Each structure stands twice: as C-alpha cells, then as structure tokens.
Amino acid sequence: MIELEHVSKSFGGVKAVRDVNLIIDHEKILGLIGCNGAGKTTLFNLIAGQFPATSGRILFDGEDVTALPAYDRAKLGIARTFQIPQPLMKLSLFENVLVGAFMRTADRDEAGAAAMAVLDQTGLVDKADLYAGELTTPDLKRLEVARALATGPQVLLLDEVMAGLRPAEVDAAMEMCRTIQKSGVTIVLVEHVMYAVMNLCEHVVVLDQGSIIADDTPENIAADSRVIDIYLGREHANDEAA
Amino acid sequence: MQKVESSSSAPSEPGITLPASISGKGTPWIFLGLIALAAILAPTVLGRYGMTIGITLLYSAYLASAWNVVAGYAGQLSLAHGAFFGVGAYASVYFYTQWGISPWIGMVFGALISGAIAAGLGAVSFRYKLTGAYFAIATLAFAEILRVLINSSQYLGQGSGLVINLQEPGWWIMQFNDPKYFYFIFLTMMIGILFVMRWLSRSRFGYRLAAIRESEIVAESLGINPRREKLLAFVLSAILVAPAGSVYSQFLLFVDPPTFLGLTVAVAIILPALVGGTGTILGPLIGAVVLVGVTELLSHFALRPGISLFAYGMILILSVLLMPRGIWPTLHDAWVRRRAKK
Ligand SMILES: Nc1ncnc2c1ncn2[C@@H]1O[C@H](COP(=O)(O)OP(=O)(O)O)[C@@H](O)[C@H]1O
Ligand SMILES: [Mg+2]
Numbered sequence: 001m002i003e004l005e006h007v008s009k010s011f012g013g014v015k016a017v018r019d020v021n022l023i024i025d026h027e028k029i030l031g032l033i034g035c036n037g038a039g040k041t042t043l044f045n046l047i048a049g050q051f052p053a054t055s056g057r058i059l060f061d062g063e064d065v066t067a068l069p070a071y072d073r074a075k076l077g078i079a080r081t082f083q084i085p086q087p088l089m090k091l092s093l094f095e096n097v098l099v100g101a102f103m104r105t106a107d108r109d110e111a112g113a114a115a116m117a118v119l120d121q122t123g124l125v126d127k128a129d130l131y132a133g134e135l136t137t138p139d140l141k142r143l144e145v146a147r148a149l150a151t152g153p154q155v156l157l158l159d160e161v162m163a164g165l166r167p168a169e170v171d172a173a174m175e176m177c178r179t180i181q182k183s184g185v186t187i188v189l190v191e192h193v194m195y196a197v198m199n200l201c202e203h204v205v206v207l208d209q210g211s212i213i214a215d216d217t218p219e220n221i222a223a224d225s226r227v228i229d230i231y232l233g234r235e236h237a238n239d240e241a242a
Numbered sequence: 243m244q245k246v247e248s249s250s251s252a253p254s255e256p257g258i259t260l261p262a263s264i265s266g267k268g269t270p271w272i273f274l275g276l277i278a279l280a281a282i283l284a285p286t287v288l289g290r291y292g293m294t295i296g297i298t299l300l301y302s303a304y305l306a307s308a309w310n311v312v313a314g315y316a317g318q319l320s321l322a323h324g325a326f327f328g329v330g331a332y333a334s335v336y337f338y339t340q341w342g343i344s345p346w347i348g349m350v351f352g353a354l355i356s357g358a359i360a361a362g363l364g365a366v367s368f369r370y371k372l373t374g375a376y377f378a379i380a381t382l383a384f385a386e387i388l389r390v391l392i393n394s395s396q397y398l399g400q401g402s403g404l405v406i407n408l409q410e411p412g413w414w415i416m417q418f419n420d421p422k423y424f425y426f427i428f429l430t431m432m433i434g435i436l437f438v439m440r441w442l443s444r445s446r447f448g449y450r451l452a453a454i455r456e457s458e459i460v461a462e463s464l465g466i467n468p469r470r471e472k473l474l475a476f477v478l479s480a481i482l483v484a485p486a487g488s489v490y491s492q493f494l495l496f497v498d499p500p501t502f503l504g505l506t507v508a509v510a511i512i513l514p515a516l517v518g519g520t521g522t523i524l525g526p527l528i529g530a531v532v533l534v535g536v537t538e539l540l541s542h543f544a545l546r547p548g549i550s551l552f553a554y555g556m557i558l559i560l561s562v563l564l565m566p567r568g569i570w571p572t573l574h575d576a577w578v579r580r581r582a583k584k
Contacts, residue, residue, distance in 0.1 A: 020346070048463060050462070050463070051460065052509045068463065069464055069467070070459075070462040070463055071461075071462045071463075071464075071465050071468075072465075074463055074464060074465035075465045077339075079463070080463055082460070082463075086457055086459070086460045088452065088453055088456035088457060088460060089456055090452070090455075090456060091449075091452060091453075091456065092326075095449065095452075097452045098449060099449050099450070099452075099461075099464055099466075100464050102446045102449055102450070103465035103466075106446045108444055108445065108446070111446070123272070147460075148463070151464055151465060188571055239322065
C-alpha cells in the first residue's frame with residue numbers, strides 16, 4: 001500500500017534517513033524501532049509529507065505521492081500522530097477531533113457524530129469538553145490518536161503513543177490498536193515499549209542512524225544479534241546508566 | 243450511535259471561545275430579543291446626537307467584526323483593513339460623483355475591488371509564508387502604498403479627497419435628512435455580520451480557520467490547505483469591510499485619506515476586537531460598546547483637552563493587561579466556571 005524507494009533525507013549535514021526501501025502492507029501492524037535519533041520520526045514526516053524527501057520516491061497504492069503536500073496525502077488516507085502532542089490549544093478535545101472528522105464531510109452533525117464515535121473508541125468521551133491545558137499526558141497521546149483516526153485513514157502512523165503510559169494503560173492502548181487494525185486500518189507503530197511491539201506487530205523494521213538494518217518477524221528481531229547489540233543492548237546500557 | 247445521541251450535549255457547541263449562550267442551547271433568546279428591540283426603538287427615543295453615537299458604535303462594531311474574520315478566526319493579523327475600508331468609500335464616492343452611479347451599486351463594486359485586491363495581496367503573502375508579524379508588516383506596507391498613491395492621485399482629489407454634493411434626499415442616492423436611516427443601515431449590517439460569525443463558529447470553514455490559527459502543521463495533517471483557507475478568509479474579510487466605507491462616506495458626505503486610509507484607521511478598526519475579544523462572535527461588538535462608551539463619557543467629563551485621550555490610552559492599556567484575551571472571553575469563562583461550581 002505504501003512503498004518507499006531509496007528514500008533519503010538530510011538536514012544540512014545530518015543524514016537523518018539514508019536510502020530507505022520499505023513496503024507497508026495492507027491491514028497489518030508494522031513495528032518501527034530504533035534508538036533516539038535513528039530517524040523514525042523523520043521517516044513518518046516523509047511519509048506524511050510534512051517535508052519533502054531529499055531523494056527517492058514514495059508510492060501510495062501505486063501512485064507516486066512524492067511531490068504531494070501533507071494535506072493531499074491526508075486526503076488520500078495517510079494519517080499521523082505527533083510524537084510531542086500538538087493539541088489545538090483553544091479548541092476543546094471534542095473540537096480537536098471534530099476538525100479531523102470534517103475532512104470527510106462538511107456536515108456538522110455528521111462530523112460531530114463521527115468525532116463522538118472516535119472519542120468513544122479512544123476512551124475520551126468523558127473528557128470531550130476539556131481543553132488541552134486540562135489534559136494529562138496519556139490523554140494528550142490519546143487525543144493525537146483520536147484526531148488522526150477521525151480523518152478516516154487507510155494508514156495510521158503512530159509515533160510513540162504509548163510512551164509514559166502505565167502497564168494497564170499500555171494494555172488498553174494495545175487493545176485499541178487491534179480494534180483499529182481490525183476495522184481495516186493499516187498501522188505503523190513507532191514504539192519503545194518492546195512488549196507492545198513484540199505482541200502487536202507481524203513485522204518489525206529496525207532503523208539505525210537513518211538506515212534499515214533489520215526487517216523481520218518480532219521473534220527473529222528479538223534474536224538478531226546486531227539488533228541486540230545496536231538497539232536492545234544500547235537501551236539496556238542506557239537503563240543501567242540511568 | 244446511541245452513545246453519540248446521548249452525549250451530544252456534552253461538548254460545548256463549537257466556536258473557539260464560543261459561549262454556550264449563543265450556540266443555540268440555553269440561548270437567552272429573550273435577552274437577545276430585548277436588545278434587538280431596544281436597538282430598533284432607539285431612534286424614536288434618542289435625538290440626533292444620540293443617533294450619531296449609535297452610528298459610531300454600530301459601524302465600529304461592524305468593522306471590528308469584519309476584521310475578526312481573518313484576524314480572530316484565522317489568526318492572520320491584517321493591517322490592510324484601513325485600506326479596504328477606504329477602497330469601499332472611494333469606489334462608491336467616485337462612481338457617484340463622476341458618473342452618477344448609485345452608492346448602493348458603488349458599494350457592491352467597492353466590495354468586489356476590495357476582495358480582488360485582498361486576493362492579490364493574500365496570494366503573494368501566503369505564497370511566501372508570511373505569517374504573524376511578517377504578514378502584519380506586509381499588509382501595513384500595502385496600506386501605506388495605497389494611501390500615498392491615492393493621496394497623490396488627481397482623479398481622487400489628492401489630499402483633500404472627494405466631496406458629495408447634497409441632493410434631494412432619497413434611498414437611491416443614499417442621502418437622508420435624518421441620521422436614523424444610517425443608523426438602520428449599520429444596524430442591518432451588524433446583524434448580518436453576527437450571523438456570518440455565528441456560521442464561522444460552527445461550520446467546517448470556521449473550524450479549518452481555527453485549526454490553522456492554532457497550528458498549520460496539525461491543520462495540514464488533517465487535510466487542510468492553509469494557503470487556500472487563509473486566502474478565502476482574507477478575501478471574505480476584505481469584502482465585508484468595504485461596504486462600511488461606502489455607507490460611512492455617504493454619512494459624512496465626503497471621502498479623504500486621513501479619515502478613510504492609513505494606519506490610524508486600521509488601528510481604529512482593530513481596537514474594539516482586541517478589547518472585546520478576538521475569535522468570538524460578540525467580542526468586537528462588546529469592545530465597541532466599551533470603547534465608544536468610554537470616549538463619550540470622557541468627552542463629557544474631561545476637564546482639559548488632552549485628558550480624555552490620556553484616559554482613553556490608560557483604559558486601553560489596563561484592559562489589555564487585565565484581560566489579554568479580551569473582555570468577552572474573560573467574563574464568559576468566569577460565568578461558566580461559576581455555573582460549573584453550582
Ligand atoms: N526538522 C529537523 N531539522 C534538523 N534536524 C532534524 C530535524 N528532524 C530531525 N532531525 C535530526 O534527524 C535525526 C533523526 O531524528 P528523528 O527522526 O527525530 O529520530 P527518532 O524519531 O528516531 O528519535 C536526529 O539527528 C535529529 O536531530
Ligand atoms: Mg521520534
């Protein structure tokens with residue numbers, strides 16, 4: 001459904017993404033892991049069209065979308081969350097999601113109903129009237145998911161939406177991902193919570209310094225010595241240092 | 243779906259800071275009706291002087307509301323609105339004095355010319371991603387250029403402007419022997435623009451503008467094209483401002499650069515919205531009531547000339563310091579919080 005061909009992105013001298021080739025399949029959950037600064041968020045920005053790739057091509061359902069602006073890609077069905085939550089501050093939670101729902105319909109009642117349905121799905125109905133300043137971090141993460149989901153996407157790019165959640169909340173979030181996937185939405189999951197990645201994903205891609213170094217099933221990834229060295233090991237070292 | 247129905251009363255109806263009181267549910271219709279009735283009956287009670295204040299009030303509120311469309315809702319701080327106001331005035335006066343065309347028709351042309359200019363100015367500004375202070379400066383520069391051009395244009399009477407000859411009063415030429423007619427024209431326009439803002443506060447277009455104002459990156463991720471929507475808001479706002487210039491020039495029977503063009507005019511348009519609260523339906527109107535009221539009081543009670551201007555400045559500074567979001571959102575929030583406590 002989404003194909004990346006030799007996609008690279010440089011910021012000045014920093015090569016954030018290097019020659020990435022990737023296929024994102026229909027109606028699956030794809031895991032994307034890597035240390036901080038590996039280029040995961042940059043890859044999401046490239047797929048969603050927030051900025052253009054330095055080189056390479058991006059295809060959506062076989063169509064070249066490399067030159068399309070973010071809003072056109074959103075209309076095609078690519079939705080994304082922001083790693084650092086970006087609520088629309090002066091709008092209530094309901095209104096934030098409503099803006100997303102307005103992408104598919106101009107009718108206020110229809111959009112409102114769709115927004116409420118998504119709030120229900122993401123467990124935010126009770127907080128519909130609150131403003132971003134009144135929300136906790138986990139709720140802000142849920143708002144990110146809800147707003148993106150309200151656009152009725154085909155692909156949902158989730159950037160560390162489980163970071164900072166308690167174990168019970170992670171379970172709820174995983175359940176939510178499964179429900180979303182079952183409703184026919186493809187998910188790409190950038191996540192540091194390994195337990196969630198290993199349990200949810202059929203496939204995991206490992207990014208290191210902008211390049212894909214492994215692309216396999218969760219079991220094989222967990223056993224891959226390079227990955228353990230570079231990623232899991234380093235995380236482990238970080239944990240010990242902390 | 244059941245869920246949706248039952249909870250649909252939970253979210254406060256739309257609008258950026260839109261109060262529940264105007265959104266339909268729990269609307270104090272009686273209260274609004276009384277205000278409307280008072281506004282309609284005002285001319286029979288007030289004399290000529292009172293009418294002039296009423297006109298000033300309504301037209302200030304109207305102009306601030308029109309500016310509010312692009313500045314309050316879309317978050318683009320235009321300083322070109324003084325120029326759009328002037329374009330409306332110059333168009334209708336020029337058409338009338340040169341060719342005898344009715345000011346009503348001139349008003350329509352003025353609005354179209356104003357909209358066309360905004361389309362050009364907006365297309366360039368938004369193309370080069372001028373936002374915030376940069377957009378303000380670009381629009382200010384444009385307004386100044388236009389002022390200088392008109393100030394030196396022989397066709398438009400240069401610095402002394404154009405004067406409308408008094409004729410036998412009549413609707414067609416928009417001349418009346420009683421100011422109450424102008425009062426009613428501005429009242430009609432004001433009610434009209436309240437409905438425009440009400441629509442903005444609940445429609446998809448209004449929400450798109452609000453999203454852009456809060457974050458263009460997020461707006462884009464939700465399928466919104468910021469350039470297009472900002473341009474539409476700017477053009478709409480310019481089209482709305484111009485007719486007030488046409489009517490006001492008929493009221494004064496002249497048009498000249500100091501009264502209708504330039505930064506001071508732009509600031510006068512903006513102030514009621516800032517004081518009352520941008521991005522809200524009632525903010526500009528409430529700001530105009532407060533500012534016109536204060537001006538009137540001061541002109542009666544100030545002992546020395548100059549004092550009233552000083553006091554006016556102090557009140558402005560205080561209002562912005564104490565209620566940076568504007569009077570209406572601040573009061574409204576306090577009211578909602580009090581009700582929530584009960
Ligand atoms: N907008 C940007 N401008 C400049 N450098 C950036 C930008 N975004 C990311 N980078 C750099 O690109 C690299 C990858 O960052 P990022 O994609 O955020 O990594 P991750 O999400 O995997 O933690 C980092 O070195 C980061 O500093
Ligand atoms: Mg990241």
